[in-house]
Amino acid sequence: MTPFRALGIAVAVAGSVFLFFGLNASDAPLAQASxxxxxxxxxxxxxxxxxxxxxxxxxxxxxxxxxx
Structure with a gap:
């Protein structure tokens, strides 16, 4: 595996973590009221x-x- 491909996988995993936190934040009661x-x-x-x-x-x- 090349370092460029490993970096791409790491960026994709970090993006999925940010997406997870963003979707959880949008379901919070305070966010829904806002x-x-x-x-x-x-x-x-x-x-x-x-x-x-x-x-x-x-x-x-x-x-x-x-x-x-």
Whole structure:
């Protein structure tokens, strides 16, 4: 396994952890009350979800073999 592929796997795992925390934060009662009043989640929750998805996509693209 190349170091680049190992780094991609690590980035994808870290992204899934951030996504997990973001989704758990969006299910919290205080976050749901805030979302009901304002119509959107807090900035921290959105950054966790968006950053987690982005890191998972970037890590998966780094970990998958290239077709060169």
């Amino acid at each position: 979302e009901a009043l304002t119509g959107s989640y807090s900035n921290h929750t959105l950054w966790y979800i968006a950053g987690g998805l982005g890191a998972m996509i970037a890590g998966a693209s780094m970990a998958l073999p290239s077709r060169r």
